Amino acid sequence: MKKKILLLVFAMMFIATTAIAQNYSKGTITTNTETIKGRVLIDYQTEKISLKKDLKVSTYSFDQVNSITLGNTSLSKKEFDGTSYYVSNITSGKGNLYKVNTSQYLVAVENGKNAIINTDTKSSKTPGTLAVIFEDCNSIRDVLNNEDNFNEAALQKIVTTYNSCSYGTFTPTEKEIKNANDHNTDQASFYAGIGGGLNNISFFDNSSTESIASGQLQIGVIASPSFFGKIQGNLFVTLEGSASFSGEKDFGNTADTTSFRVNSYRAFLGLEYLFNKTGKIKPFVGVSVGVTSDSFDGEVNGFSFDITGGNTIVVPKIGARLRLPNEKHIGLTLSYLSEYENNLSFPVNDTVIPLIVNNQNYTLSLNYYF
Secondary structure, eight states: HHHHHHHHHHHHHHHHHHHHHHTTTEOOOSSSEEEEEEEEEETTTTTTEEEEETTEEEEEGGGGEEEEETTEEEEEEETTHHHHHHHHEEEEEEEEEEEESEEEEEETTSSOOOEEEETTTTTTTTHHHHHHHTTOOOHHHHHHTOOOOOHHHHHHHHHHHHHHHOOOOOOOOHHHHHHHHHHTTTTEEEEEEEEEEEEEEEEOOOOOOOEEEEEEEEEEEEEGGGGGGGGGEEEEEEEEEEEEOOOOEEOOSSSOOOEEEEEEEEEEEEEEEEETTTTTTEEEEEEEEEEEEEEEEETTTTTTEEEEEEEEEEEEEEEEEEEESOOOOEEEEEOOOOOOOOEEEEEEEEEEEEEEEEEEEEEEEEEEOO
8 A cells, every 4th residue: 555655656746747847948048148058947927037957947037138049949038018028039020929938929019019919818809909009000900800710820910911001090991880880780680481381191190191282471580689799690580470271182091081171370489590691692500499270171071170279399490591682682491390299179969079180391481581
């Protein structure tokens, strides 16, 4: 048992020592009087530089060290807002990009404005921070707003763009004016359409189905609220009402002679996710939940009935919308109405005749969004 404890202690000491050693990098420091080789550690919290050489660690303040090399990278000392940094220069000009370490970059301009950008942490504030630093370059703000990953390559491209900018006083771009006009504005439109469907019908516990065709009308509203943020215009809430009407059909998949027509009235609440929201063709997927009221008019074994049933339904759907020249849309939607049961019965003289109808619907509709 003691041996296991000792091994565990030694293992922990080895891991800790290794972790500490990994903070040091092979290099040199240059003071006012000499250049010293060893393994170097820069600590910005204490503003100290540690140099490990021949198992001895020497500590220097930032004031004592003029430059550092880490491997093949030369770092010069720069001071911004009273804080010293040891950096390598990536891009020079009116705007400068300096690399502090593998995840931190210093962006600075001639007017004295600067900021540290951490590439390990994705921040929604980064475009705004850089826009303030590059305030005299109007065209760069569109570049910033269209950038999702502020890594070294992106930062280098942004600073290079700034250095070749036609500088001027701040004026909003067309996109910013449009965004300002659209700010906190919900996106919404009405739609109406026609379609057709097939209702696969079986009776009682019989798995054999027959299809009855129907025509369909629908109206609805679709909205993407402003609080959806970045996914506004992608994610929509839908509210729809529809009515479908079939002709009469004689069914052969039941023991009793049965024929009827069915009219259905439905209401749905759902979500749709739209892809390629700025494109001309916009595919989407969605799902809705709702209720259906089905009216059956027909006869069983010569006995007439006119009865109504209903149930709750789940409706997955896919489709696409096409943007028209007038900025309206026309869309095609394929929907599947999940299987549901109408538990029906009707009286004949002193007898109640049961009728259980199982429904499963596929509909294809064409909608105009206005």
